[in-house]
Amino acid sequence: MAKKIILLGPPGVGKGTVADKLTKKLNLPHIATGDMLRDNTEKKTPLGIKAKSFMDKGLLVPDEVVIEMVRQRLKQDDCKDGFVLDGFPRTINQAEKIDDLNFDEVINLQATDDIIIKRLNNRRVCSKCGSIFHLDYIKPKQEGICDKCNGKLIQREDDKDEAIKERLKVYRSLTEPLISYFKNKGILVEVDGSKTPKEVFESVVRVVS
Ligand code: AP5
Ligand code: MG
Numbered sequence: 001m002a003k004k005i006i007l008l009g010p011p012g013v014g015k016g017t018v019a020d021k022l023t024k025k026l027n028l029p030h031i032a033t034g035d036m037l038r039d040n041t042e043k044k045t046p047l048g049i050k051a052k053s054f055m056d057k058g059l060l061v062p063d064e065v066v067i068e069m070v071r072q073r074l075k076q077d078d079c080k081d082g083f084v085l086d087g088f089p090r091t092i093n094q095a096e097k098i099d100d101l102n103f104d105e106v107i108n109l110q111a112t113d114d115i116i117i118k119r120l121n122n123r124r125v126c127s128k129c130g131s132i133f134h135l136d137y138i139k140p141k142q143e144g145i146c147d148k149c150n151g152k153l154i155q156r157e158d159d160k161d162e163a164i165k166e167r168l169k170v171y172r173s174l175t176e177p178l179i180s181y182f183k184n185k186g187i188l189v190e191v192d193g194s195k196t197p198k199e200v201f202e203s204v205v206r207v208v209s
Helices: 015-026 033-042 046-057 063-074 092-097 113-121 161-175 177-185 197-208
Strands: 003-008 030-032 082-086 105-110 123-126 132-134 188-192
Touching: 003 015, 003 177, 015 030, 015 082, 015 132, 015 197, 030 033, 030 063, 033 046, 033 063, 033 082, 046 063, 046 161, 063 092, 092 177, 105 177, 105 197, 113 123, 113 161, 161 177, 177 188, 188 197
Parallel strands: 003 082, 003 105, 030 082, 105 188
Antiparallel strands: 123 132
């Protein structure tokens, strides 16, 4: 049976880190709207140019742009046996637009703002393959170089202090209400995202098994 999972949670809680391992384990596509938007900004597509001004400031890209992008992606063949959504939905309006998809679980990762800020300040991502590292917690073997593809590690534009503050504000006002939304549907499962990467992953695997 197709497995459809949503990873919900504040910026920097570890959605991408968990999704990467989980999709490999379940052999499902990892659909991360942030990654898709960044791919578009790098390629300077019309969508990417529009999205960049919002993303760099830590604001959400307008719903209609993101909803259409996800709708198109979910039509692709690799999604027929399920998928893991990471970073979508992010507003009640986005959630309503995918209500028809019958999700199995919405996993809500949580951690305090202090933990999140420490994670985001020292995150490094591969400019080539998008792999995620942390200067203290998930260190690359060689400084500045991706373990997986030897690409250059960079800091995301929105991992600067001002943008982090804005992203947390936006999360509280627009995304946090989704917790009650999915709780009311009976498909929300809470996972403590403040534990070690291994512990968080094991908790998530228990939820989906
Ligand atoms: P997006 O890329 O989705 O950013 P985000 O939600 O802010 O989340 P992050 O990717 O920053 O964090 P994460 O939870 O994936 O954490 P990670 O695993 O990297 O979106 C970016 C922007 O795109 C948005 O601001 C918006 O503009 C736009 N956008 C995207 N989706 C949209 C939508 N649906 N609608 C409108 N606009 C949208 O981990 C963080 C760090 O912590 C890493 O360094 C990692 O190594 C480390 N780490 C992870 N787990 C652990 C652990 N357990 N212990 C210690 N360290 C850990
Ligand atoms: Mg992410």
